[in-house]
Amino acid sequence: MSEYILETQHLVMQFGGLIATNDVSIRCREHEIVGLIGANGAGKTTLFNMISGQLKPKSGKVIFKGNEIQGSSPHQACRMGIGRTHQIVQPFADLTVLENVMVGALLKHASVAVAREKAEAILEQVGLTPRRDVKGGDLNLPELKRMELARALATEPELLLLDEVMAGLNPTDCQGVVELILRIRDSGMSIILIEHVMKAVMSLSDHLYVLNQGCLISQGSVEEVTNDPAVIASYLGEKKSAET
Amino acid sequence: MKKLVRKPGRAFGVLLLAALLLFPAVVSQQFTINSFCLVFLYAYWASSWNILGGYTGQMSLGHACFVGLGAYTTAVLFSHFHCSPWIGLLAAGLVAGLASLVIGIPCFKLKGSYFTLSTVALCHVFRIVFNTNSTLFGLETGAAQGMKLPWRGGLAAMQFLDKRSYYYIILGMLLLVLLVSYAIKRSKLGYYLAAIRTNQDAAASLGVNVLGMKLTAMFISAFFTAMGGGLYAMFLQYIDPNSVFAYDLSVKIMVLAVVGGGGTLWGPIVGASLLVPVQQILNSRLGANLAGLALAVYGVVLMIVIYFMPKGFLDTILRWLRKLREKLGKPKEGQVCR
Ligand SMILES: Nc1ncnc2c1ncn2[C@@H]1O[C@H](COP(=O)(O)OP(=O)(O)OP(=O)(O)O)[C@@H](O)[C@H]1O
Ligand SMILES: [Mg+2]
Numbered sequence: 205m206s207e208y209i210l211e212t213q214h215l216v217m218q219f220g221g222l223i224a225t226n227d228v229s230i231r232c233r234e235h236e237i238v239g240l241i242g243a244n245g246a247g248k249t250t251l252f253n254m255i256s257g258q259l260k261p262k263s264g265k266v267i268f269k270g271n272e273i274q275g276s277s278p279h280q281a282c283r284m285g286i287g288r289t290h291q292i293v294q295p296f297a298d299l300t301v302l303e304n305v306m307v308g309a310l311l312k313h314a315s316v317a318v319a320r321e322k323a324e325a326i327l328e329q330v331g332l333t334p335r336r337d338v339k340g341g342d343l344n345l346p347e348l349k350r351m352e353l354a355r356a357l358a359t360e361p362e363l364l365l366l367d368e369v370m371a372g373l374n375p376t377d378c379q380g381v382v383e384l385i386l387r388i389r390d391s392g393m394s395i396i397l398i399e400h401v402m403k404a405v406m407s408l409s410d411h412l413y414v415l416n417q418g419c420l421i422s423q424g425s426v427e428e429v430t431n432d433p434a435v436i437a438s439y440l441g442e443k444k445s446a447e448t
Numbered sequence: 449m450k451k452l453v454r455k456p457g458r459a460f461g462v463l464l465l466a467a468l469l470l471f472p473a474v475v476s477q478q479f480t481i482n483s484f485c486l487v488f489l490y491a492y493w494a495s496s497w498n499i500l501g502g503y504t505g506q507m508s509l510g511h512a513c514f515v516g517l518g519a520y521t522t523a524v525l526f527s528h529f530h531c532s533p534w535i536g537l538l539a540a541g542l543v544a545g546l547a548s549l550v551i552g553i554p555c556f557k558l559k560g561s562y563f564t565l566s567t568v569a570l571c572h573v574f575r576i577v578f579n580t581n582s583t584l585f586g587l588e589t590g591a592a593q594g595m596k597l598p599w600r601g602g603l604a605a606m607q608f609l610d611k612r613s614y615y616y617i618i619l620g621m622l623l624l625v626l627l628v629s630y631a632i633k634r635s636k637l638g639y640y641l642a643a644i645r646t647n648q649d650a651a652a653s654l655g656v657n658v659l660g661m662k663l664t665a666m667f668i669s670a671f672f673t674a675m676g677g678g679l680y681a682m683f684l685q686y687i688d689p690n691s692v693f694a695y696d697l698s699v700k701i702m703v704l705a706v707v708g709g710g711g712t713l714w715g716p717i718v719g720a721s722l723l724v725p726v727q728q729i730l731n732s733r734l735g736a737n738l739a740g741l742a743l744a745v746y747g748v749v750l751m752i753v754i755y756f757m758p759k760g761f762l763d764t765i766l767r768w769l770r771k772l773r774e775k776l777g778k779p780k781e782g783q784v785c786r
Contacts, residue, residue, distance in 0.1 A: 282655035294650035311655040
């Protein structure tokens with residue numbers, strides 16, 4: 205078995221005439237936080253969808269813990285140990301926050317009572333305890349994002365895919381999530397995160413990949429990537445000018 | 449009284465059950481007993497439907513096909529193989545359960561109203577097959593003429609001259625399906641079904657085997673529905689394709705559950721207890737005057753009910769109870785059992 209918990213090899217995904225990801229190969233080591241950045245429509249979410257089984261790649265491989273898993277269904281991917289959050293939040297609107305998280309926890313704990321305890325602990329961890337009895341449909345966006353994270357954590361994954369969990373959060377909340385992600389990693393998980401909040405990605409990532417129009421244009425340490433002229437031209441530059 | 453108001457669910461349930469158990473001792477009029485049997489049976493079917501339609505959100509409009517399969521399995525085993533209906537009912541459940549898996553695998557590829565339409569179509573297929581063939585698998589089923597069961601009498605044959613015996617059997621079955629529903633609701637399966645009902649893609653990414661869970665729910669639902677079908681055959685001593693594989697019956701089962709309160713434990717019971725008698729009264733009062741009038745009036749009653757209580761009877765009743773409790777003082781305490 206290789207030192208990488210996840211490896212994608214030459215992933216290609218096409219929607220009609222649009223090539224959403226073109227020959228994308230990324231790797232994630234155990235206990236590593238890998239950042240994935242790129243402009244809107246670059247194909248980041250599509251890449252996640254192929255890893256977690258929502259989409260079957262047109263060609264290429266997804267290798268998780270040494271096994272090829274491309275084309276397996278979402279629930280199989282989750283059972284193998286890949287947890288994910290959705291960029292467009294997917295709450296169980298008429299279940300309470302606690303029940304939402306319990307659905308995740310039931311994967312590893314068939315007993316409802318145990319799953320409830322487990323879910324309560326995770327709500328505490330992400331700071332949603334005061335909202336535990338509120339219906340999923342009644343949460344605001346930052347809370348929904350945290351509930352997504354809590355549900356994914358509840359399945360006790362080995363690899364966690366986080367799709368813009370900080371979008372729409374204020375800087376203080378962002379800092380809270382950054383710390384939470386570091387704690388999750390320290391508990392032994394590997395994490396790949398898509399994020400537009402640069403400060404957060406830069407401070408979290410051990411390794412960074414940059415996608416642009418479906419192609420990987422750069423990768424390396426945060427320093428290497430931020431100094432890469434191609435990245436500055438296509439993404440960071442644009443980002444900078446947008447921020448100022 | 450205070451206790452009853454504080455814990456309406458449990459106290460009321462116990463009282464009601466006691467009353468229902470004693471009822472036949474007091475009233476022996478066959479007509480009344482007969483009416484109660486039908487209310488129980490419809491409540492039983494609506495509860496069975498609820499496991500798939502309510503808990504899982506898969507709106508089947510073809511449950512009559514399980515009623516029919518159950519009725520015919522029990523009747524054929526009884527008539528041709530001298531098999532006791534007590535065993536026949538189990539066989540009925542298994543036959544329909546297996547059929548539901550065969551049906552479910554293609555139908556669950558469809559979502560929402562397409563799934564519903566496919567169940568309607570399937571039930572029609574069954575009705576036509578049973579209507580046009582006088583033997584199936586080499587066994588006499590009488591095509592459109594149906595089957596009249598031979599009289600053997602007694603407990604083993606589940607044939608009684610006094611309808612009160614059926615009263616207790618059907619009531620027992622109703623309690624059984626309620627118990628099973630309650631257990632499902634509180635189990636891992638129940639949480640998974642609720643998750644699928646609300647957002648099946650989210651459920652899948654949390655490791656829920658959506659198709660597997662839907663098939664499980666469908667199997668359980670079909671199993672119990674078909675046992676009710678077998679019971680129906682013994683109760684009437686006669687079955688024919690147009691009455692058991694009837695689209696009307698599918699609709700009726702669904703309406704009782706949904707109007708009562710789909711997805712809740714007591715909703716289907718409440719729905720059947722209120723609506724089946726309305727229909728019976730309308731039929732006996734208006735049925736003789738003008739064909740279809742009773743049905744038309746029933747339709748209007750349904751429309752009114754759905755307009756004023758869009759979330760079902762149960763929800764409205766619980767809200768009234770809550771108001772009543774507040775009036776009687778001591779709010780907050782105690783939870784309403786759903
Ligand atoms: N199911 C789909 N059908 C058709 N086109 C799709 C589908 N999913 C994504 N696309 C297209 O593929 C491209 C990549 O989309 P993707 O969602 O992966 O981008 P992204 O990098 O996640 O962008 P963002 O930062 O906005 O979330 C986009 O042009 C998008 O419109
Ligand atoms: Mg995206």
